[in-house]
Amino acid sequence: MAKELWKGNEAIAEAAIRAGCDCFFGYPITPQSEVPEYLSLHMPQHGKVFVQAESEVAAINMVYGAAASGMRAMTSSSSPGISLKQEGISYLTASELPCVIVNCMRGGPGLGTIQPGQSDYYQATRGGGNGDYRTICLAPCNIQEAVDLMQEAFDIADTYRNPVMVLMDGLTGQMMEPIEWREIPKRELPAKDWATTGKHGRDHTNFINSLYMVPEECDAHNAHLLEKCALMAEKEVRCEAVKCDDAEIVITAYGTPARIALTALDVLRAEGVKAGLFRPITLWPFPEKELHTLAGQDSVKAVLDVEMSAGGQMIDDIRLAVLGQKPVSYYGRAGGVIPTVEEIVEAAKKALKEAE
């Protein structure tokens, strides 16, 4: 199929329609506003629902209502708006409701900046709201991958009855690049016989709830959610290793920094430094075993984590995976500043030198 030039946010929105999204509930915030803008026009044209909510809080609760009544529901926002959605995401996960949440990250904390950031890794991978839970977190590094992952995002959500977050940075949302619309294999999905669709002759009522007054019942519910997490961790891990076979320095990065790191690999290798890239595509579940194995490889002398975050957030998971086998160092910029190829090259050389 011929390639088409698309803006990231609009491509994601179009991909959601193609993935069978029934309804979208959103609220404006830079740098993701093109998602609701695109869907406000195109969802009704496909006979689908678009509502501009009064707040991010309302939008995620509209998602709750629609998802609980059996619909493929989606919302999108950017960092401060995603913070507002956390209550709803906790309820959605507790009530086992599938949905897709796109987070087009900007720099923080607070109002931060409207420029790209990756400072919400903890929030995206540790639950984010109250309680013990996880949401699957998919982190595309370019528009093609973002588009390809949308069908999977909805399917994964439906498979596990769990929210899925598509976590990208503002750069992926705002840039334009050529993509092609590929046919993504659809999964076989369980029937939504739990949904509150109206009884329609059913001999019992369906209800959606996350409140348990009896401690043992709430404990059992938590155990059930934990079992589901174990299953997702077993089945859904995705990652990519580039030029790692002989790598002496492994750069770990996701999203935009991973793309920049790819160029840094070429520069480093041209200078005789054997550099590789390890890129988690699922941030949760994190590709822990894969990175552990790679770090244990004889050729690897050091690991350098690169993020658009002040002190690094994914680096915690990197260290837990590497488990002290090799030294792990960090290079990052925050507040909307994007690391350059030269900075990554220098940081890689420094990390290698310190390891030696």
Added chain:
Amino acid sequence: MAIVYQKSKGLTDAELHYCPGCHHGIVHKLVAEVLEEMGLLDEAIGVCPVGCSVFAFRYFNCDMQQAAHGRAPAVATGIKRTHPNQPVFTYQGDGDLASIGAAEIVHAAMRGEKFTTIFINNAIYGMTGGQMAPTTLIGQKATTCQLGRTVEQAGMPMRVSELLSTMDGCVYAERVCVTDIANLNKAKKAIRKAFEKQMAGEGFTFVEVLSTCPTNWGMSPLKANQWLKDNMVPYYPLGVIKEV
């Protein structure tokens, strides 16, 4: 033997957890009877709040969702927009609706969302133990205004029906109470009219039910009924606030 009265098919057999004298049980019954009489039980999707009626999903014999505190109108929007031909309702208390959920109810009314909200106004937070609500009357004691609510500290109580009636999308708002049979019958008619207007696709419909909370008011059920009539009704006048 002729059956002269029986429990509505709109209610399950679950035992209610409400305190003696609380009006929730009566209002549940009225909503259930209206849904049954209109033949809507098989189609209806309800949303219960955070508050004393958080477990309403156990009592209504229709599909139900339990929403986060105050968010029921947003949840109902998500349901109704994707199920436009089915009856959808929220059942919310005054802490839930008038305080933390003020934005959600106002904007649902503004958009003219075609669902029905049953609003239980008992002038206090029930489940959390009797704190001041936006609807607590001036001088009324609560655990967070132990000497009585003052205007200086908390402003005047909010009249939600009047507020929502200013929205063009709100086609029906009526305030009722269930302290006696005559008022109970009026309340049922109001609830029925709200659902009828919803099913006719007219817009957002709202029924405010003044209710007692004997436990947190510190009164017997009978005294609470009288207190409602003497104190709440003068500030929250009964009747149709808006009908389009």
